[in-house]
Amino acid sequence: MTTAVRRTGGRAVGEVFAEPTLWSLVGNTPLIPVRLSAGPPVRLKCEWLNPGGSVKDRAALFILRDGLARGELPGKRLLDASSGNTAIAYAMLGAAAGIGVTVCVPANASAERKALLEAYGAEVVFTDALEGSDGAIRKARELAAAHPRRYWYADQYSHPANARAHYTTTAEELWRQTNGGITHLVAGLGTTGTLMGAGKRLKELNPAIQLIAVQPDGPFHGLEGLKHLATAIPPGLYDPSLTDRTEFVSTEEAEEKVWGLASEAGLFVGWSTGAALVAAERVVQSVRPSARQSVVVLIAPDSGLRYLSERRR
Numbered sequence: 001m002t003t004a005v006r007r008t009g010g011r012a013v014g015e016v017f018a019e020p021t022l023w024s025l026v027g028n029t030p031l032i033p034v035r036l037s038a039g040p041p042v043r044l045k046c047e048w049l050n051p052g053g054s055v056k057d058r059a060a061l062f063i064l065r066d067g068l069a070r071g072e073l074p075g076k077r078l079l080d081a082s083s084g085n086t087a088i089a090y091a092m093l094g095a096a097a098g099i100g101v102t103v104c105v106p107a108n109a110s111a112e113r114k115a116l117l118e119a120y121g122a123e124v125v126f127t128d129a130l131e132g133s134d135g136a137i138r139k140a141r142e143l144a145a146a147h148p149r150r151y152w153y154a155d156q157y158s159h160p161a162n163a164r165a166h167y168t169t170t171a172e173e174l175w176r177q178t179n180g181g182i183t184h185l186v187a188g189l190g191t192t193g194t195l196m197g198a199g200k201r202l203k204e205l206n207p208a209i210q211l212i213a214v215q216p217d218g219p220f221h222g223l224e225g226l227k228h229l230a231t232a233i234p235p236g237l238y239d240p241s242l243t244d245r246t247e248f249v250s251t252e253e254a255e256e257k258v259w260g261l262a263s264e265a266g267l268f269v270g271w272s273t274g275a276a277l278v279a280a281e282r283v284v285q286s287v288r289p290s291a292r293q294s295v296v297v298l299i300a301p302d303s304g305l306r307y308l309s310e311r312r313r
Contacts, residue, residue, distance in 0.1 A: 017068050020096040025051045026061050027169045031177040034265060039284040042296040048303035052089040055301040059193050060089035062165035063154045072152035074099045079144055079151035081136035083225050084113040085302055086156055091120035104136040111309040134233045157191045158236030166197030175205055178295050186280045186298035188214040188272045190225045192238040194299055199242055213246045214279045222251040225272045247279035254278060258304060268304040
């Protein structure tokens with residue numbers, strides 16, 4: 001894919017950017033069945049198989065493309081706040097394209113995330129761990145305001161390209177992979193881009209599809225990447241009217257699912273996926289006796305490999 005770059009902070013008018021081959025590997029992740037403790041299997045969208053190891057590769061790619069189309073990149077550095085996975089996606093994709101990346105990340109990000117950001121050469125600004133992703137957002141806004149010529153502030157929490165990535169790719173993949181049979185989509189809420197984008201498109205394809213949002217059960221939790229929206233800076237992308245149901249999950253419930261899936265199915269997923277599994281099981285139980293006709297799909301944002309240094313069973 002090529003992108004024409006306009007004159008703002010980037011290259012001159014008429015210059016064309018050719019995307020690195022690595023960028024073409026984002027998306028088209030498999031959908032596999034996973035049997036829960038009760039009821040028929042649910043289907044897991046294996047987003048950890050993206051080249052950067054998470055679902056955030058999709059949003060980061062579309063946001064980078066937007067920055068290029070606007071001419072902001074590569075003349076400026078891409079700046080954004082992230083709990084970890086989007087930062088890694090930006091850093092990886094940016095390194096492949098010669099685009100500078102600066103990310104604000106909570107200081108309690110796992111050692112694995114910090115090592116990956118260093119390996120990809122990103123400039124990292126660590127923020128107060130107690131302020132979580134909201135603190136990172138505030139710092140990114142501060143830097144953007146102070147240095148407008150140096151940074152292009154992507155703002156993944158409000159950038160339309162975040163949701164558009166899932167509207168364009170994730171939803172279409174799910175529709176194709178289930179032969180149009182998907183009945184429920186379960187996804188955690190962080191930036192909310194995954195559920196807002198994929199959910200909107202799936203509702204257009206079949207208004208009967210149920211969208212289930214997953215949130216932590218309180219403001220203090222260990223579900224990295226997810227937000228307890230009642231106590232957090234609300235993402236600009238979020239439209240609560242689009243969702244049909246919200247499930248609140250504790251860190252302990254999610255962790256139990258993670259270890260169970262690893263030992264029983266050989267799949268070591270991240271804690272946000274564990275939360276989605278808890279919610280999916282509730283959905284399956286609530287739709288009985290029609291559960292056998294239901295096709296419940298859940299988004300698995302990343303693997304558990306990025307949490308090993310901070311998790312102990």
